Amino acid sequence: MDLGLRNKVAVVTGGSVGIGLAVAEGLAREGAHIVMVARDQNRLATAARDLADRHGVRCLPVSADVATCDGIASIVSQTEEAFGGADILINNAGTGSNETIMEAADEKWQFYWELHVMAAVRLARGLVPGMRKRGGGAIIHNASICAAQPLWYEPIYNVTKAALMMFSKTLSTEVIKDNIRVNCVNPGLILTPDWVKTAKQLTTETGGDWEGYLQSVAEEHAPIKRFGSPEELANFFVFLCSDNASYSVGSSYFVDGGMLKTL
Template sequence: MDLKLKGKVAVLTGASVGIGLAVAHAFAAEGVNLVLAARQADRLDEAARQIATQHGVEVVPAACDVATAAGVDALVGAAEHAFGGADILFNNAGTGSNETILDAPDDKWQAYWDLHVMAAVRLARGLVPGMKRRGGGAILHNASICAVQPLGYEPIYNVTKAALMMFSKNLANELIGANIRVNTINPGLILTPDWIKTAKQLTEHTGGDWEGHLNAVAHEHAPIGRFASPEELADFIVFLCSERASYSVGATYFVDGGMLKTV
């Protein structure tokens, strides 16, 4: 299927590893030029080099922290300087948390709010004017199944991802008149390096069977009985950002192997 994406420009956050890196490769395979954001410059530069070499597209690395206004300004500036703006924005930067509501300090709540919500707000303000000049575009927010089905050990993550989902709905209503489609994706269990790192830590003193640990997690939570690869999720993300999904507006899509327990 021709997704009609060749020559488009996509801005991706959290793009040097895991889901973001897989999505970058998937977009590049469709001929999309990229502006990639992450905090670790060395890892980001290497990812950009590999993608450009493998797929023959232009890839601009922009090392920045999108949880800050200055970081967002730097990313928007990089897109404007290199390509005169962008057609696609994939808001992916984020991380899990671990706390209780009664013990978590204010600054931890604020840090996750800035990363999961304000980054998306600021990037919309920065990139949407350029999308309008280019005739429209697509914005996709990576929230989580935890936005509607929370895990008990990470209330801050749950709350801020739920807020991101509601922001996405409001932004969709505001921008569709400018031919800019906004949607949300709520992944379930995706086998990212963070999951593997955590599993190795948890099994370090009990035999080191981290794969068995992850298998148990998958069978406990997902009827499909396994984690998804980042590439499986990336395929769906690229489709949602293409003209083939032209009637998808303000929606939330669960890619979770059946993990969601409600209809």
């Protein structure tokens, strides 16, 4: 199916690995040009070059920290200089946390607020004016099932992802008049390199069966009894970016293998 994304320009944060890379790949496969944003400059350059070579699109690597004002300014300016603006924004950059509310310092709360919420706010302020001039666009926020169904060991992640989901809904009502559709995706268990790294660490002293550990997590939490792949999730992102999803506005979609326990 041709999703009508050829020659569109997509900014993908956290784009050099995991879910972000899979989304960038899916968009590039449809012919979109990619502004790939990440902090690790070497990994970023390699991923961008590979994507461009395999799909025949332009892929601009932008090394930037989205949790800072300077990082956002760099993303916006380089996107405008290279492409004249963007048609698609994927706010994907983020990471899990591990703490208790009673013990977590203010600085940790502030870090995650900047990374998960203010990065999305600042990128909207920076890129929406250009989207208006281009006739519209699509913005998708990658939140988490934890925005609605929290895990006990990462309260800061839960809270900031819930705030991101609400920001997504609020932004959607403000910019739909400009033909800019905003939606939110809340993934469940997705097999990213971070999950593999964590599983290996947790099983080092018990025989190293990290795959068995991940399977036990899937069986405990997901009725589908497995992790989803980044590519499975990316397919949903790519569809939401297309005009085939033209009536999807301000929604939050759970892509979680049945993990969500509520309606």
